[in-house]
Amino acid sequence: MGNRLIPAILVALLAIVHAQLWFGRGSVGNVAELQRKLDAQRSANLQAQQANDRLASEVRDLKEGLEMVEERARMELGMVKPNEIFVNVGK
Structure with a gap:
């Protein structure tokens, strides 16, 4: 009786661990699903980052562009703002 009790307990523990592997919280299917969600989120983050970079570039171009236009208007056309002298x- 004692010879069969230990292997039976070990088999039962093995069955419990195996069940956790396939059906538990950290199961193979659950981990695969979480990995798919993570990959989708990384892809969405990359697209959002690219959109943010494009917008930041446009804002930078607009800011620098206006300064360049103003500078050129001052030099070439003699633009003067209100309350400026x-x-x-002479050269």
Whole structure:
């Protein structure tokens, strides 16, 4: 009787561990599903990051573009803002 009790307990423990592997919280299917969700989220994050980078580039271009337009208008066209005094120093 004692010879058969230990193997029976070990088989029962093995069955419990095996059941956890296939049906439990950290099961193979559950981990695979979480990995798919993680991959989808990483893809969405990458697309969002690319969109953010494009928008940041557009904002930077608009800011620098306006400064360049203003500078060119001042140099070539003599643009003066309100309440500014234009002084032309000869060459």
